[in-house]
Amino acid sequence: MQSKLTQLKTLLNEIHDINSSAALLAWDQQTYMPEGGTEGRSYQLSTLETLAHLKFTSAEVGNLLEELLPYADQIDPDSDDARLIKVTHRHFQKSTRVPTELVAEFAQTSARAHPVWQQARAENNFALFQPVLERIFELRRRYAALFAPYDHIYDPLLDDYEPGLKTADVQAIFQALRPQQVALIQAISRQTPPEDAFIHQHYDEQKQWDFGVDVITRFGYDWTRGRQDRAPHPFTQGFGIDDVRITTRFPENNGVSGLFSTMHEAGHALYELGVDHALARLPLAHGASLALHESQSRMWENLVGRSLPFWEYFYPRMQTYFPAQLGKINLDQFYKAINLVKPTFIRVEADEATYNLHIMLRLEIEIALIEGSLEVRDLPEAWNMRMKDYLGVTPPTDTLGVLQDVHWSMGLIGYFSTYALGNLISAQLWESIHRDIPDLEDQIRTAEFSSLLGWLRENLHRHGAKFEPQEMVQRITASKIDPQPYMRYLQTKYGAIYGL
């Protein structure tokens, strides 16, 4: 059996190398590639992705997995080997279920949809995007149908991002959350908002960069195993456990946007950098799911980076970087300004209190479209109605409404809820961390993050993708994903800021 396992690992290593190489092609495309490289790059990416797919869905991998499955049942079910076999088998089953024609048609349709969406958004013309979006939802429905039987046709889509999670679970979580979040926002809206004009002055890009580097170096980001580059849409990309790079964008008309983005991406990177080296070059050498990943980026960005203890240490430092902008602003004013709650049309600009509501409306709409209870042509109306209900605002244009996100144009259906689930998990982990590290806030107040990072590595990071997200959360917090810690977090934080 050991020789079969070695054979499987060798194949998976090679596939990992090909995927890591493709990741570098993508990273380079977003950072340094001259525009002339576009066509060649798309060929290179497509060739590597096809190679990896063919190698993974080969009979050789299938046979090895069949032979190894009984062995996985005999050994410690939590061992790396047992998990590797089971997780890989699950990927294999999903990958081989889909006919090549459907894969190709979906790839072509989403490639075609992306520029159409860009134009529709630029021209505020939803009708232009409608036909190709209908096709995308149709193809995703056909994809999901391949995995019948299921409790809900949305399950297989969600499962691509959150293995094992069911639509009903997410609906129940969001059902419990929504009225509480709406009530909180309404309570806040009755208070006088803090002043935040000083955030929107000119802040030199290089100084923002330097301050951000200061901060994430203190977090424990290891520059010998990563780097930071500029990119128009910030992202984190790993090429193995020991090379995980972040990218950031620093708008000069905002003093903190780039900084929070840096902390967010560093949170993603710290997760991947913390995976056990025993899992290197295997499919387990990644985060457990997008929601778990987001729990890490949001934790460093928000629970750490938007907290008062954090700024007790870092605000005086930031003032020395930007004396003209912040010299006369005190810590209390600054802290309140960066935690301003204000409903916006745009998800990516939303604050912690309103963010999840943007997600809920997207999830409800996706489910209705996949079920067939909503037609694509009725999307703008359904969107705007929910914006009014949940956030109390109505987008004046579809560009600021239903056309704002790139995801659907890329065929990413089932993705959005991972953002909100990440918020919930971050607060849930935070309560567990507080139990284990009672003086966590005092540590943060002195920019001491090593116990926090150590805790995350020990309890979460090192396991990589060995456990499904619900199981991972259960193992750490003794509960499945639960919205209440996040509500407690919001109520405490905003209760103090707004005097509720």
Place this chain on the structure above:
Amino acid sequence: MQSKLTQLKTLLNEIHDINSSAALLAWDQQTYMPEGGTEGRSYQLSTLETLAHLKFTSAEVGNLLEELLPYADQIDPDSDDARLIKVTHRHFQKSTRVPTELVAEFAQTSARAHPVWQQARAENNFALFQPVLERIFELRRRYAALFAPYDHIYDPLLDDYEPGLKTADVQAIFQALRPQQVALIQAISRQTPPEDAFIHQHYDEQKQWDFGVDVITRFGYDWTRGRQDRAPHPFTQGFGIDDVRITTRFPENNGVSGLFSTMHEAGHALYELGVDHALARLPLAHGASLALHESQSRMWENLVGRSLPFWEYFYPRMQTYFPAQLGKINLDQFYKAINLVKPTFIRVEADEATYNLHIMLRLEIEIALIEGSLEVRDLPEAWNMRMKDYLGVTPPTDTLGVLQDVHWSMGLIGYFSTYALGNLISAQLWESIHRDIPDLEDQIRTAEFSSLLGWLRENLHRHGAKFEPQEMVQRITASKIDPQPYMRYLQTKYGAIYGL
């Protein structure tokens, strides 16, 4: 036949994509990769290189080539298709002749040799390097022997870099050249050397960068299809015809070293950027050989970049970049300083007049080692003897002598002569260009390079690797590689500078 040809091209396209991806892995390793990525990167490179090799040496490619060879004989022998089939068949034959075990052993030995060489060089300890170097020459001898019969056992090694070229050809060329170069250097050594201390002041790196960008932009380097980055050892890397990037290093204690390096690499890049798009993603989408490539880098660096007409335009501009360093130095002083002839121990620091002699001694030594007429243990003595004979200097240490170059430690035997051949070809092409563009010098004097670049594209660049180097040179200049134009060039240039 068309369908067979399409099948072959599809396979070659995929192999090209894999090789281009590997090239990006290598580029990134030399430019941006954090040190933690080293181990993962070596796996990624090895996986992609193995994939490309297996795909290329497959029975599928072999059978298609066998079926297509008669077809190639029926169509226009200069057509892209005929050349593609023949050149690919030649590669295929060479690639499949070598047993996998020998490939693996050679790869392992050269991987092992590189750090040993680094240590030996650092410690001036040739004896440390000797055993692994013996093994490398032994393995290269076994490799060459696989291609018997041949005129000379060195032929197959040379052929890896200069397809079709024979050892006897190169020996005849160098035999004719050596006494003339030695005589020229001796004549120069009797003159008073120009003053060049002002070159060795502090020159700000960013200003050097900016001036270099000015220059190669005027050459015609297209920044939408390339870019420049810093690297400790400058190189040019293409990822397809429309993305060819250069790297440069700007030592701040030298005002021109980085600049000439930029021009040199831009010359390589202009060659690859000029290949006909009909050859894209095929094995012909590269330069014809290393010597042809070097003819382009040397032409832009030396025949253009170290010429008086070039500096008549650019020297006043350079003075505005560096008024403190160059404000009181006139054009004549500057021109003579950058063309100082002075024998050095180190090849990469050699001037145009002495450079080829460094190559000749390496070629003679390589041939003697491969033949067995020289033992590796006697290398330092053989090296120093020739240095004395050809250049009149004796390296005080092996670090400054036989241990200076990286090539042998990487198993690159047969490579060195391409540098000297590139010099010769550059001057040979230059005479042809002068015949076709009689006012070339006046154009250069006004920084007008478009006719020159157009000529190179039309006569050389667009053909890519369709023709073997001797054939390529013959087609352009109506003569095979000939040392006399280079000697005429040196004699005219240095005759004027040194008043010979």
